Amino acid sequence: MQHVMKPNRPVGIVGYGAYIPAFRIMSRDISRLWRNEQDLNYLPIEQKSVPGADEDTITMSIEAANNALARARVNPNLIRAIWVGSESHPYAVKPSGTVVAEALEISPHAVSGDFEFACKAGTEAIQAAIGFVGSSMADYALAVGMDTAQGRPGDALEYTAAAGGAAFIIGPAEQAVATIEGSYSYVSDTPDFFRRAYQKFPEHGNRFTGEPAYFHHLRNSVGTLMEEMALKAHDFDYAVFHQPNTKFPVKLAKELGFTRDQIKDGLLVPKIGNTYAGAAVLGLTAILDIAKPGSRILAASFGSGAGSDAFCLSINNQIEEVRTLAPMTTHYVRRSVVIDYGTYARWRTKIIQT
Amino acid sequence: MDIPRYWRLRNQRYKLEGSRCKACGKLFFPPRQICTKCKKREMEPYRFSGRGTIYSYTTVYQTSERFEKQLPSIFAIVKLEEDVLVTAQLADIQEWAVKIGMEVKMVVRKIYEEKQTGPIMYGYKFRPLIDVD
Numbered sequence: 001m002q003h004v005m006k007p008n009r010p011v012g013i014v015g016y017g018a019y020i021p022a023f024r025i026m027s028r029d030i031s032r033l034w035r036n037e038q039d040l041n042y043l044p045i046e047q048k049s050v051p052g053a054d055e056d057t058i059t060m061s062i063e064a065a066n067n068a069l070a071r072a073r074v075n076p077n078l079i080r081a082i083w084v085g086s087e088s089h090p091y092a093v094k095p096s097g098t099v100v101a102e103a104l105e106i107s108p109h110a111v112s113g114d115f116e117f118a119c120k121a122g123t124e125a126i127q128a129a130i131g132f133v134g135s136s137m138a139d140y141a142l143a144v145g146m147d148t149a150q151g152r153p154g155d156a157l158e159y160t161a162a163a164g165g166a167a168f169i170i171g172p173a174e175q176a177v178a179t180i181e182g183s184y185s186y187v188s189d190t191p192d193f194f195r196r197a198y199q200k201f202p203e204h205g206n207r208f209t210g211e212p213a214y215f216h217h218l219r220n221s222v223g224t225l226m227e228e229m230a231l232k233a234h235d236f237d238y239a240v241f242h243q244p245n246t247k248f249p250v251k252l253a254k255e256l257g258f259t260r261d262q263i264k265d266g267l268l269v270p271k272i273g274n275t276y277a278g279a280a281v282l283g284l285t286a287i288l289d290i291a292k293p294g295s296r297i298l299a300a301s302f303g304s305g306a307g308s309d310a311f312c313l314s315i316n317n318q319i320e321e322v323r324t325l326a327p328m329t330t331h332y333v334r335r336s337v338v339i340d341y342g343t344y345a346r347w348r349t350k351i352i353q354t
Numbered sequence: 355m356d357i358p359r360y361w362r363l364r365n366q367r368y369k370l371e372g373s374r375c376k377a378c379g380k381l382f383f384p385p386r387q388i389c390t391k392c393k394k395r396e397m398e399p400y401r402f403s404g405r406g407t408i409y410s411y412t413t414v415y416q417t418s419e420r421f422e423k424q425l426p427s428i429f430a431i432v433k434l435e436e437d438v439l440v441t442a443q444l445a446d447i448q449e450w451a452v453k454i455g456m457e458v459k460m461v462v463r464k465i466y467e468e469k470q471t472g473p474i475m476y477g478y479k480f481r482p483l484i485d486v487d
Contacts, residue, residue: 055464062368062461103368105369331486335446
């Protein structure tokens with residue numbers, strides 16, 4: 001049985017766009033407040049992105065999607081699906097996608113729904129878009145992975161729970177800047193991290209989030225994709241994995257046979273934190289910003305709960321024409337306004353006012 | 355803002371859609387029904403590019419309860435590249451960095467949330483340019 005998925009009609013990314021908020025908090029400042037700097041030698045990252053008080057998954061998705069639309073150079077009316085993947089949708093009931101569709105002039109002739117699968121909600125939306133376009137139900141579909149992740153004050157996750165993401169317009173391969181050669185998804189019931197209804201902060205299984213969750217699912221998704229496509233690590237020019245911290249993707253890459261050189265361009269977590277549904281896809285946009293035509297990319301997400309989507313992409317000549325049509329991912333990474341813990345706590349509504 | 359009004363204004367809030375006089379070509383934001391120049395009533399929707407420069411600005415420290423979360427807020431008069439002035443909040447910038455004449459771009463941001471249970475109001479703000487913007 002063939003597990004790798006390929007649509008009848010070849011599809012690819014015709015436009016991509018990133019978004020990362022301007023604000024940062026240093027891990028050192030979080031440590032100072034909660035750990036008296038006793039953990040400075042093993043902080044998971046240097047700093048993380050923080051959304052401004054006026055930002056949420058919807059506003060960030062609009063900016064990333066606008067960037068994707070600028071690069072895709074297609075009439076928004078032709079985009080027939082808007083799927084936003086996130087675990088921080090501003091509304092519990094009311095789709096994020098309809099606001100994005102309205103702002104981009106995509107609506108009304110479109111389907112729209114929100115995806116939720118922890119950190120892989122964005123790639124889940126991409127998989128759906130591949131099927132939607134690949135079956136010729138539509139020529140273009142917009143898939144977004146975006147989050148404003150919350151970490152409980154003082155919890156280990158507070159160091160890394162960040163904000164950002166990316167948008168992709170999936171369309172016919174002949175117009176694509178990157179063709180999707182194949183994809184594979186792997187899921188199992190693994191409760192490594194979750195947030196119950198009406199709860200503000202998620203819970204996690206500490207060390208359980210590693211081996212049986214992150215490593216097991218990524219090992220299987222990437223392993224199956226590479227095996228069935230008869231590809232080895234050295235056949236790829238770039239690789240990007242979900243990045244909840246710096247250690248996990250580096251360790252996984254090594255285990256799978258990828259070099260530091262192959263993963264360095266997509267490894268954004270030390271500078272912006274774990275952007276959850278945005279993490280793997282933001283890393284992918286950073287690679288698309290620099291990859292030469294003919295390059296091959298492996299991109300794999302991980303979502304708690306748990307599952308992983310893995311994609312094999314090849315870069316086309318059109319990439320050179322579209323890169324400068326919107327801000328590149330590194331521009332968003334570089335703009336950095338450092339705020340203190342007090343401002344961060346106020347903006348993220350960690351201060352309870354009665 | 356009540357829900358019907360928010361819904362009715364979504365084109366101007368999300369897309370900076372104003373109006374253009376079909377007779378004399380004058381542009382308006384927010385949209386107007388009657389042209390102030392030629393007094394004709396034939397207007398059509400016009401979507402502004404969202405690019406402009408800061409004409410003037412001020413910082414607000416005291417406001418009504420619904421805007422408190424975002425204080426202090428910088429409000430600017432932005433001169434759009436179509437030569438129309440619009441008043442809006444600035445985003446992603448601190449007061450010391452704002453300069454008159456600075457180039458800005460329109461973005462959609464949260465204006466306010468109607469308490470814990472009401473709708474979230476989105477609308478235009480302006481932020482400094484990022485590289486190839």
